[in-house]
Amino acid sequence: MERHFERDLNELKERLLWMGSLAERAVHQAVHSVLDSDEQLAKRVLDEEDAINELQIEIDDRVVQLLALHQLMATDLRLVLAVSRINNDLERIGDQAVNIAQSAVRILRHPRVKPYVDLPRMSEVAEEMMREALNALVRRDVELAQKVLAMDDQVDHYRDQIFRELLTYMMGDSSVVFPAFELILVAKNLERIGDHATNIAEDVIYMVQGQDVRHPTVDRR
Amino acid sequence: MHASVRPAVSLNITPTQTGSMSREPLSALPMRMNINKVNFYYGAKQVLFDISLGVATSRVTALIGPSGCGKSTLLRTLNRLHETVRNARLEGEILLDGQSILAQDVTQLRRRVGMVFQRPNPFPKSIFDNVAYGLRINGSKLPIGEAVEKSLRHAALWDEVKDHLHKSAHELSGGQQQRLCIARALAVEPEVLLLDEPCSALDPISTAKIEELLVQLRELCTIVIVTHNMQQAARVSDFTAFLLTGQLIEFSPTPQLFTTPGDPRTEAYITGRFG
Numbered sequence: 001m002e003r004h005f006e007r008d009l010n011e012l013k014e015r016l017l018w019m020g021s022l023a024e025r026a027v028h029q030a031v032h033s034v035l036d037s038d039e040q041l042a043k044r045v046l047d048e049e050d051a052i053n054e055l056q057i058e059i060d061d062r063v064v065q066l067l068a069l070h071q072l073m074a075t076d077l078r079l080v081l082a083v084s085r086i087n088n089d090l091e092r093i094g095d096q097a098v099n100i101a102q103s104a105v106r107i108l109r110h111p112r113v114k115p116y117v118d119l120p121r122m123s124e125v126a127e128e129m130m131r132e133a134l135n136a137l138v139r140r141d142v143e144l145a146q147k148v149l150a151m152d153d154q155v156d157h158y159r160d161q162i163f164r165e166l167l168t169y170m171m172g173d174s175s176v177v178f179p180a181f182e183l184i185l186v187a188k189n190l191e192r193i194g195d196h197a198t199n200i201a202e203d204v205i206y207m208v209q210g211q212d213v214r215h216p217t218v219d220r221r
Numbered sequence: 222m223h224a225s226v227r228p229a230v231s232l233n234i235t236p237t238q239t240g241s242m243s244r245e246p247l248s249a250l251p252m253r254m255n256i257n258k259v260n261f262y263y264g265a266k267q268v269l270f271d272i273s274l275g276v277a278t279s280r281v282t283a284l285i286g287p288s289g290c291g292k293s294t295l296l297r298t299l300n301r302l303h304e305t306v307r308n309a310r311l312e313g314e315i316l317l318d319g320q321s322i323l324a325q326d327v328t329q330l331r332r333r334v335g336m337v338f339q340r341p342n343p344f345p346k347s348i349f350d351n352v353a354y355g356l357r358i359n360g361s362k363l364p365i366g367e368a369v370e371k372s373l374r375h376a377a378l379w380d381e382v383k384d385h386l387h388k389s390a391h392e393l394s395g396g397q398q399q400r401l402c403i404a405r406a407l408a409v410e411p412e413v414l415l416l417d418e419p420c421s422a423l424d425p426i427s428t429a430k431i432e433e434l435l436v437q438l439r440e441l442c443t444i445v446i447v448t449h450n451m452q453q454a455a456r457v458s459d460f461t462a463f464l465l466t467g468q469l470i471e472f473s474p475t476p477q478l479f480t481t482p483g484d485p486r487t488e489a490y491i492t493g494r495f496g
Contacts, residue, residue, distance in 0.1 A: 003493070071452045073479050073491040210481030 005070045009079065012062050016083050016090070019055040022136040023090045026052065026097035027130065031123040033104040035116055035184055042108075045101035053095035059087045075207075082207035086137065089196040089203075093130065096189040096196075103182040103189075110179040110217055113169055119187065122158035124150060126190045129197035136204045148201035149213075157192035162187040228354035240440055246474070247460060250277040253443040254299060261294055261467075263306065270467045272313075276288035276413070277305050281435055281444040283458035285451055287495065290464040292447045296415050299445060300334035303329050317413070319408055332359055339418040341398035343390035343405070346374075351390045353399055355409045368408060375441060376404035377434050396427020403434065409442070414438065416446040420453065429434045429435065432457050451491055455479045 026045050033042035061083045066072065072080055129151050136145040166180040205213050212220065254276035259270035269291045276282050276299075284292040287367050293301065301322060303309045313323045322330050332355075343351050352369045361368045369386075373379040378400040382393070390401055399419060406414055417434075420428040435444055435457045454461050455475060462472040463484075471478060471487045482488045489495050 073451070073455075074482050074488050076492050077480060 003168070005066070008066055008070075009076065012059065012066065012080070013085055015055060015059055015062065016086060017134065017138065019052060019059065019087070019090050020137075022048065022052050022055070023093045023097070024127070024130055024134070026094055027123075027127055030097040030104065030168075031120075031127070031186075032189070033101055034107060035120055035123070037108055037112070037145050038103075039105060039108055042101040042104040044189075045097055049094055049098050052091060056087055057090040059083065063087070064130075078210055082137075082203040085203050086169045086200050089199045093193050093196045096193050099189045100186050102115050103186050107179050107186075107206035109183045113166070113176045113180050113183065118162050118165070119160050119183070119190075122155060122162065122187060122190050124192045125154050126197070127159065129155065129194050131199075133197040133204065134201040136201060137207075140204070140208045143206050145201035145204040145208075149198055152198045155191055159187045159191040195203075227405040228278050240476060247275060247277060247472075248261050250467075252276060252281065252354065253278040254319065254445075255314075255319075256295075256299075259295070259298065259313070259315065261291070261298060261303070262308075262310045264308040267326050268467050269298075272464075272469045274462055274472050276443060276445055277460060279439050279448060280459040281439055283454035283461045284445065284447045284464060285449075285490075286464035286470075287452050287490065288449075289466075290420060290491040291388070291467040292462075292464050293417055296447045297466070299415055300331050300336055301411070302331075302336065316436055332409050333411055334413040334415060335409065335411035336415045336417070337399070337406055337419050340422050341395055341396050341402050343393070343401050345389045345476060346390060348390050348393070348401060349386040352404050352408050355405060359409050361408075372404040372408040373401075375407050375438065376400045377437075378404055386492060394427070395424050396430060399423060399427065399431060400434065403431075403438075407438075411442055413443045415446065416444065418447055418449060421449065428453070463490060465490070 026048060029041050030045045032038060033045065063080055066080050070076075129148050132144055132151075133148045135141065136148065163184060165186050170177050170180045199214075202212075202214050205211060227435045253277040256272055256274050256276070257286075259269055260267060266366060272295060284295060286292050297303045298311055298315060299322070301314075303311060304327070305408065311323075317325075317330070322334075344354060346354070349369055352372050353365050355363055356368050362481065363371065370379060370383075373382060378397060380386075380399060382401075390398060393401060399422075403414075404418075420431050423431065432453060434447065437461075438444060446454070446458065458475045461475045461478045463470045463478065463482075465486055471484045473483065478487065479491060482491060
């Protein structure tokens with residue numbers, strides 16, 4: 001017999017996954033508004049941000065209710081704690097997507113600094129991290145979550161490369177400083193999205209195994 | 222914001238305990254009691270199977286499990302209360318401070334290992350006499366009046382009863398009666414206090430008082446509590462043992478058992494997905 005609290009838990013998971021898919025779409029559209037110089041796409045990201053914010057509040061309410069009304073233990077407790085943290089990460093990812101879309105609108109006022117080579121690669125990795133982190137959540141797949149953790153270095157590497165390259169352009173031609181600086185912000189936001197995907201993957205590992213893999217150097221006695 | 226309004230914060234952070242809960246491993250603690258390979262039978266029916274666990278000194282150990290799992294039976298063996306049941310038979314070894322409890326005088330053992338039951342059972346005497354009873358039989362280092370006050374204070378009952386110590390204990394509320402029973406058990410300064418569902422007949426406020434009391438009493442003696450209420454075990458105990466059909470399934474530090482149990486049967490029981 002499915003008890004009503006299990007129904008509540010399942011609904012909570014479904015709402016979080018729905019929020020995840022909105023955040024994924026926001027990132028994809030934001031990145032493509034930059035890469036494809038598509039202002040309409042950028043504006044759509046700004047318009048759709050509210051839906052993610054509303055879900056954050058709704059999911060928080062559900063978490064508080066579950067914690068207050070049911071004395072959750074073991075996997076149930078870990079699931080609800082993980083959902084609460086992932087909820088924050090997804091909302092922040094939504095914010096990063098908005099930042100990227102806002103940068104896109106400003107970049108479009110200038111001629112293109114250079115052909116985009118590393119930026120599409122970087123966004124592919126960051127989007128894959130997000131997608132796989134959410135897949136790991138659905139499938140309770142620790143191995144996949146660990147794969148996501150390993151991908152974070154690639155994103156950081158692309159960010160450093162893009163910073164270096166754009167700095168060279170800025171030093172060579174002061175007229176590109178404004179759009180180049182915006183592109184640096186885009187790379188910075190993509191790197192943060194990778195960090196949030198990493199957090200989600202860490203929460204999945206905690207949820208499944210009860211093992212806290214964050215900050216391995218911290219002594220947990 | 223003025224930086225000066227912020228309190229100075231030390232960055233020298235050391236791991237702290239969560240609330241009253243102990244996070245130390247059992248192996249690091251001295252043991253007040255050791256239960257070694259205990260099998261227990263009512264006639265031909267075996268109800269405990271090869272149970273071994275240590276009861277750490279000055280800590281609260283909780284025994285949880287579904288009805289009929291043997292948790293109360295196990296508790297009762299710790300001061301040989303099972304011997305009052307005909308055809309009951311114990312195999313294995315139970316040590317108190319390294320000495321077998323079976324080799325000791327049973328009256329002496331029950332003075333050292335006190336018991337509080339599910340329903341408050343004060344004697345039909347005054348509040349004072351309930352506590353003084355054991356002191357008069359066993360003798361007291363302090364004058365009786367002082368010893369009674371000390372026990373009532375330890376049981377967090379003194380302030381409520383100090384002005385009518387000579388009223389009948391039966392005039393007290395259920396929660397007060399239960400604390401009186403705890404005071405009576407504490408009067409003879411036991412090393413171990415056994416509690417069998419001490420709050421099951423009490424309302425939430427009396428329950429909260431007893432729970433708070435148990436956490437404080439750790440300083441005074443070692444506590445073993447049987448409870449149906451898992452949240453209660455989680456709130457008051459340092460170590461929790463989960464029993465199922467007479468077998469010890471899991472015995473861990475309480476925070477660990479309730480967040481990351483090691484056995485799927487424990488997981489099923491504490492999340493309510495049992496059976």
